[in-house]
Amino acid sequence: MKPALLSVQNLESWYGESHILHGVNLEVGQGEVVTLLGRNGAGKTTTLKSIMGIVRNRRGSITKGGIQTIGMTSDRIAKLGTALCPEERAIFSSLNVRENLMLPPAINDRGMSVEEIFALFPNLKERIGTSQGTKLSGGEQQMLAIARILRTGADLLLLDEPTEGLAPVIIQQIGRTIRMLKERGLTILLVEQNFRFASTVADRFYVMEHGQIIDGFKSADLEANMPKLHDYLGV
Amino acid sequence: MFEFLGIPPQALFGQLLIGLINGSFYALLSLGLAVIFGMLNIINFTHGAQYMMGAFAAYLLAQYLGIGYWPSLVIAPLLVGLIGIIIERTMLKRLYHLDHLYGLLFTFGIALIIQGLFRFQFGSSGLPYPIPDQLQGVIRLPFMFLPIYRAWVIVFSLAVCLTTWFLIERTSLGATLRAATENPTIVRSFGVNVPRLITLTYGAGVGLAGLAGVLAAPIYQVSPLMGADIIVVVFAVVVIGGMGSILGSVITGFMLGLIEGLTKVFYPEASTTVVFVIMAIVLLIRPSGLFGKAATTTAGVESTGIGSSLDGGRVLNVAMAGLVAILAIAPLVLYPQFLMKALCIALFAMSVNLLLGFAGLLSFGHAMFLGSAGYVSAHAAKIWGLPPELAILAGTATAAFMGLIAGAIAIRRQGIYFAMTTLALSQMIFFIAVQVPFTGGEDGIQGVPRGLMFGFLDIKNQLTMYYVVLAVFVFAMLLVHRIIHSPFGEVLKSIRENEPRAISLGYKTDRYKLMAFVLSASIAGLGGATKAIVFQLASLTDVHWSMSGEAVLMTLVGGLGTMLGPVVGAFVIIAMETYLAEWGQWVTVIQGVVFVICVMAFRRGLVGEVAYRTGKPL
Numbered sequence: 001m002k003p004a005l006l007s008v009q010n011l012e013s014w015y016g017e018s019h020i021l022h023g024v025n026l027e028v029g030q031g032e033v034v035t036l037l038g039r040n041g042a043g044k045t046t047t048l049k050s051i052m053g054i055v056r057n058r059r060g061s062i063t064k065g066g067i068q069t070i071g072m073t074s075d076r077i078a079k080l081g082t083a084l085c086p087e088e089r090a091i092f093s094s095l096n097v098r099e100n101l102m103l104p105p106a107i108n109d110r111g112m113s114v115e116e117i118f119a120l121f122p123n124l125k126e127r128i129g130t131s132q133g134t135k136l137s138g139g140e141q142q143m144l145a146i147a148r149i150l151r152t153g154a155d156l157l158l159l160d161e162p163t164e165g166l167a168p169v170i171i172q173q174i175g176r177t178i179r180m181l182k183e184r185g186l187t188i189l190l191v192e193q194n195f196r197f198a199s200t201v202a203d204r205f206y207v208m209e210h211g212q213i214i215d216g217f218k219s220a221d222l223e224a225n226m227p228k229l230h231d232y233l234g235v
Numbered sequence: 236m237f238e239f240l241g242i243p244p245q246a247l248f249g250q251l252l253i254g255l256i257n258g259s260f261y262a263l264l265s266l267g268l269a270v271i272f273g274m275l276n277i278i279n280f281t282h283g284a285q286y287m288m289g290a291f292a293a294y295l296l297a298q299y300l301g302i303g304y305w306p307s308l309v310i311a312p313l314l315v316g317l318i319g320i321i322i323e324r325t326m327l328k329r330l331y332h333l334d335h336l337y338g339l340l341f342t343f344g345i346a347l348i349i350q351g352l353f354r355f356q357f358g359s360s361g362l363p364y365p366i367p368d369q370l371q372g373v374i375r376l377p378f379m380f381l382p383i384y385r386a387w388v389i390v391f392s393l394a395v396c397l398t399t400w401f402l403i404e405r406t407s408l409g410a411t412l413r414a415a416t417e418n419p420t421i422v423r424s425f426g427v428n429v430p431r432l433i434t435l436t437y438g439a440g441v442g443l444a445g446l447a448g449v450l451a452a453p454i455y456q457v458s459p460l461m462g463a464d465i466i467v468v469v470f471a472v473v474v475i476g477g478m479g480s481i482l483g484s485v486i487t488g489f490m491l492g493l494i495e496g497l498t499k500v501f502y503p504e505a506s507t508t509v510v511f512v513i514m515a516i517v518l519l520i521r522p523s524g525l526f527g528k529a530a531t532t533t534a535g536v537e538s539t540g541i542g543s544s545l546d547g548g549r550v551l552n553v554a555m556a557g558l559v560a561i562l563a564i565a566p567l568v569l570y571p572q573f574l575m576k577a578l579c580i581a582l583f584a585m586s587v588n589l590l591l592g593f594a595g596l597l598s599f600g601h602a603m604f605l606g607s608a609g610y611v612s613a614h615a616a617k618i619w620g621l622p623p624e625l626a627i628l629a630g631t632a633t634a635a636f637m638g639l640i641a642g643a644i645a646i647r648r649q650g651i652y653f654a655m656t657t658l659a660l661s662q663m664i665f666f667i668a669v670q671v672p673f674t675g676g677e678d679g680i681q682g683v684p685r686g687l688m689f690g691f692l693d694i695k696n697q698l699t700m701y702y703v704v705l706a707v708f709v710f711a712m713l714l715v716h717r718i719i720h721s722p723f724g725e726v727l728k729s730i731r732e733n734e735p736r737a738i739s740l741g742y743k744t745d746r747y748k749l750m751a752f753v754l755s756a757s758i759a760g761l762g763g764a765t766k767a768i769v770f771q772l773a774s775l776t777d778v779h780w781s782m783s784g785e786a787v788l789m790t791l792v793g794g795l796g797t798m799l800g801p802v803v804g805a806f807v808i809i810a811m812e813t814y815l816a817e818w819g820q821w822v823t824v825i826q827g828v829v830f831v832i833c834v835m836a837f838r839r840g841l842v843g844e845v846a847y848r849t850g851k852p853l
Contacts, residue, residue, distance in 0.1 A: 054424055075427055077424075092413065092417050094413040095413055099407070100414075103411065103414055
């Protein structure tokens with residue numbers, strides 16, 4: 001494995017009184033695409049939100065590029081080059097499409113230009129004049145949600161179920177995008193229910209259950225692990 | 236010169252100009268309120284006081300540092316904004332996770348403190364501020380003389396409003412602000428320091444109020460109360476325009492100023508109330524306001540969570556019996572006059588608590604029921620010669636009827652809009668009370684005869700009077716107890732907790748809320764009507780909105796959603812007012828401080844705290 005860009009050790013998190021994560025350990029190497037699998041409620045989204053600093057009540061160790069971020073607020077973590085594409089997409093209805101795209105401030109000059117983004121997502125170019133971000137279709141909103149964090153120059157992307165509820169052709173497009181981002185050297189931690197899709201983009205898998213990582217394997221070993229996986233995911 | 240509908244053009248255009256000037260201030264102030272509300276979800280009751288501070292900052296800068304109008308136009312808003320930022324950083328930010336109503340109450344407390352301090356320092360008479368030399372003189376138009384300064388105020392306000400609109404709707408900073416309004420968590424995860432953005436927004440919104448204050452200084456006199464009067468009108472403007480739209484609040488502000496000016500020409504008697512009448516009409520036709528988006532008034536988020544649920548427990552019954560026993564022997568120790576005042580006001584506080592504590596509806600206008608019932612009861616006893624019991628009944632019935640109408644208007648909006656609407660309605664009643672002859676204006680109705688209660692109780696005797704008041708109080712307390720422990724009361728509590736769910740269970744929540752409002756108004760009226768007989772006086776004080784504020788304060792001090800809290804709160808506050816009376820303006824300041832402390836650190840209140848510690852409903 002390449003040197004870890006993200007390293008999470010003994011991460012515990014709480015939502016109010018409820019204890020959600022019970023000691024998560026994972027590492028994501030520089031330039032790797034890693035997928036978190038697990039049933040609903042296993043703590044996948046909470047793991048991403050804890051890394052991003054959105055879940056504030058957390059303990060343990062999270063280092064990004066060697067910097068400890070466990071005590072930081074999410075705006076500072078963002079400035080260190082971590083960006084989240086949330087499950088609910090969070091496209092803003094009071095902003096037009098262009099404003100949505102331009103909203104996250106660039107943290108360095110290594111981000112993609114608007115032209116590059118349009119080359120990647122031609123639909124967005126057509127819809128850029130749309131008055132309300134939420135008037136876009138679900139697939140377009142998902143692309144917009146990914147596109148806007150590519151502009152900032154973040155090198156660690158946290159993608160929370162980007163294919164959820166989308167048509168197969170759009171899922172393929174998102175798959176191509178992720179592979180392209182990997183080629184550009186970006187590091188991606190992906191949460192997915194759809195492990196068929198995930199196997200087309202991921203280098204490695206982690207499996208979560210009850211707020212812990214219970215297993216992990218390489219993408220190449222997916223077939224060998226299928227029986228176990230069926231057991232974990234109950235499919 | 237030509238005449239228009241019998242009105243000389245000079246008068247017509249003169250009033251239109253005054254209307255535009257007022258409209259400029261309404262627009263600037265409601266713009267600031269809208270900006271703050273969008274970002275902080277708080278209705279900034281301090282806005283009027285901050286407008287006043289802007290005017291005073293200009294006055295003091297000129298007085299002590301010799302700094303003139305032009306630099307003040309920049310320095311004063313900065314100062315006011317800075318003070319606002321300090322308030323936000325140290326206190327206000329701790330309230331964001333609470334219900335919106337606490338923000339309103341907190342800023343109300345701060346407004347009391349600021350206004351009290353300024354009155355203490357500067358008295359309540361106005362101080363002059365000169366028009367800057369460059370803007371002296373008039374422009375001679377064919378139909379009127381236009382003072383240059385007034386033209387400047389209108390043009391400059393318009394420019395400031397449009398610039399603000401442009402900033403928010405058309406720039407990337409504005410886009411960030413709008414996004415943070417929608418979803419602060421995600422915007423923060425993009426690397427935006429949202430808390431700092433919130434602080435700066437509050438500072439900017441408050442700075443706009445300060446700017447309006449500087450603009451107003453040469454037109455109106457600089458006085459500590461200049462903001463208290465305008466803020467209620469601005470609330471009405473905000474309700475009419477709907478908070479969702481920046482441009483909407485600007486247009487509404489100017490429009491209402493103009494309408495006010497026109498009313499002054501054609502029907503001067505209505506000029507103080509016309510804005511409130513328009514508000515009532517708009518609420519009936521288009522509840523979300525002229526420019527408001529229906530989505531901004533989602534009910535669910537506004538369910539309060541204020542107060543604790545309670546079942547009729549034995550402890551409560553014992554406590555109530557104990558209270559009555561203490562009150563029965565209290566005249567041996569305390570002045571009956573004081574006790575009677577406290578009891579009447581306790582009724583008033585109980586009525587506010589019935590709505591706020593159990594239905595989650597903050598009425599900031601209950602003084603209209605207290606005061607009107609007082610007037611009717613006094614009038615009935617003095618002019619019509621009715622016996623006291625019928626006079627009180629007449630007053631209470633009036634309050635109930637007013638409650639029906641005011642309630643039907645106010646329940647069309649939830650949460651803070653409800654509070655602002657009731658406040659505006661009560662201000663309308665106040666202005667009516669000032670004008671109509673039967674209230675006696677500033678003098679009130681004096682020398683109301685007490686007479687014989689039920690034909691045989693001589694209530695001219697102080698002690699007899701006291702026990703009659705006590706009986707009225709006990710009756711009302713049992714009534715409230717009955718209401719909140721009835722199935723009706725349970726539905727009210729469910730509305731407080733989660734109105735959409737109550738609706739989905741098949742309850743017509745509007746009817747329940749209206750019923751609660753009428754009951755509450757009646758109890759407030761009972762208190763006011765009795766008070767008028769006891770003190771043989773009905774006056775403007777009881778119908779002024781600061782009285783409503785006091786009732787909310789009493790409820791808060793005693794404990795929201797508790798049975799005995801408002802009673803205890805009323806005694807505490809009335810005692811404070813009675814025994815601190817010689818401190819003058821400091822009473823307002825102390826009340827403000829109590830408000831702030833209660834909201835910041837003592838939200839359960841005295842009785843609520845005891846109930847919480849012992850685990851017994853009180």
